[in-house]
Amino acid sequence: MKKSTVTTRPSPKVRVLTDIMLAVFRVHGRLLEKGDELVRPLRLTSARWQALGAVALAGSPRSAPQIAVSMGMTRQGAQKQLHALVREGFFEQRSNPRHERSLLYALTALGLHAYAQAMALEVVWARALGEGLPLQDLKQTLRTLDILYERLDSPVPEKGSAS
């Protein structure tokens, strides 16, 4: 046991990684906030935009569990949003020939329109955000984030485990 309060002096890499984690937290918070702001005029939020995107990108109606997967959240969480989006006219429920109980969610004209507008807004926003940043740097960042994401799948190392 060392005497100092700080148990271990972390290596530079550990320090940069810690800073990346904190940066991800901050950026995430801002992205949510700005995303909400961006699509508010369309009566959307980031989460609802994401749900519209899940169906729009799939190209055909999708069931709630499918939408949950592509939103990266739980089935029940997605259900909540889907109910709200149906209530507000962005989605409509269609009968599912393959499953009596599990309805499909399809974009209405309103939903399709809102999504197209959101995409257009996002292009403008992203262009401003990336101005002056070399494409190569952005690609590098994306690659690193993807690698970190993959590794975050593997379990947290146990204290002293050798597995």
Added chain:
Amino acid sequence: MKKSTVTTRPSPKVRVLTDIMLAVFRVHGRLLEKGDELVRPLRLTSARWQALGAVALAGSPRSAPQIAVSMGMTRQGAQKQLHALVREGFFEQRSNPRHERSLLYALTALGLHAYAQAMALEVVWARALGEGLPLQDLKQTLRTLDILYERLDSPVPEKGSAS
């Protein structure tokens, strides 16, 4: 107005930026999840760990609004965590000579111990996470995230605004 459903064909940079945003969302989710997992044995969560860190790094007791700022969340959100952390013995309230109502939050022995342990766990975790990744790539990623964070401060561009 174009004929296709997709209004604009985004440039490569816009596409990479969009992917980065999605990656930030995914990584954030995993970081929270894994962070909670990492410090669960210490009876902490990611949020509470962060609150302990705010006071530990400051080096002396801090008021609730100060802690809120360094946690990057609202005053009331931080208050909730602080109440819980006091209730559970990680923090203790001290009178504030400069403000009768606004108490200071100080780490207890338990809080200090838990924070030191969390830091040690994090070092092990971060080391595994960064294994094989060039330090330079990590620095590049951090720099890009920081730049994006800065730019996210500026307001969302208005549709067609020239300001």
Added chain:
DNA sequence: TCAATAATGGAAACTGGTTGTCAATATGGA
């Protein structure tokens, strides 16, 4: 000095996510 304003804490309502439970529907294997 004292009145206006700012900072602070408390509480409530809301958002968007989670987990857990239960009942209904599908599915697959003996």
Added chain:
DNA sequence: TCCATATTGACAACCAGTTTCCATTATTGA
């Protein structure tokens, strides 16, 4: 075929954050 198991939807409880409103305490300027 039919039973065990898996999916699915609804609902409730909870968590962690937000906003809003109000009462109290500090601060500041006329």
